[in-house]
Amino acid sequence: MSKDTENTNNEEIIQEEVETNEECCKDESSCCNEKAASEESKETTAEDKIAELEAKLKETEEKYLRVHADFENIKKRLEKEKYQAIDYASEKxxxxxxxxxxxxxxxxxxxxxxxNLSSEDLLAKLKEGVELTIKNFYTAFDKHNITVVETDGEFDPNFHNAIMQVDSEDKQTGEIVQVMQKGYMLKERLLRPAMVSIAN
Known part of the structure; x- marks a missing residue:
């Protein structure tokens, strides 16, 4: 083989290597560019996610603050209504x-x-007025479930207060003889015990 042929072959091999290297460089640079673009998009996506999460957090905080404020307002209103109900419970x-x-x-x-009326007529009118007043009181009591404590029969320390013991032919020992002052109940609760005397 001549020297010229050998040189030509060497030149062709070198040329091929250079072209191959150039192609590799082109491929590598495109790979590098793709990697850079991918990393950039990842960074952008991460920043977007952070911004989105921060926005959601802020929105949640605002919702919480609004709900908390509403709760506090309702609590104050209910407390005010409760105290008003206590203050005006006996209004009716x-x-x-x-x-x-x-x-x-x-x-x-x-x-x-x-x-100009006679004393007897005046007394009768006054008696009528007092009776009417007592009737009005009992009407009001009925509306509010206030009842008179029963005083017929045996003495009951839960409802009666014995202030004296007396001898009685009509009553047996421990029975109520006389009512000195009526007792009253509000529904099931004792307002005041009846003041009574009981038989010996």
Whole structure:
């Protein structure tokens, strides 16, 4: 083989290697570019996710603050209503007591106007006025479940207060002889025990 042929072959081999290297470089640079783009997109995606999560966190915090504020307002309103309910719990009962007071005042006014009546007539009118007043009181009591403590029969320390013991032919020992002061119940609760005397 001649020297010229050998040189030509060497040149062709070198040329092929250079072309191959160039192609490899092109491939590597495209690979490098793709990697860089991929990393960049990953960074962008991570930043977007962080921003999205921060926005969601802020929104959740705002919702929590709004709900908490609403809860506090409701709590304050309920407390205010509770204290008002306690303060004005007896409002209905107080209104129902106005009628007996009106009756008493009318009885007094009638007594002043009826100065020309005889004492017997005046006494009868006053008695009528008092009876009407008591009736009004009991009407108000009925509306509010206030009842008179029963005093017929045996003495019961849960409902009666014995202030004296007396001899009695009609009653057996421990039975109520006389009621000195009526007792009252509010539903199932004792307001005041009845003051009684009991037989020896």
């Amino acid at each position: 009962f107080a209104k129902d007591l106005l009628s007996p007071i009106d009756t008493l005042e009318m009885a007094l006014a009638a007594e002043e106007a009826a100065s």
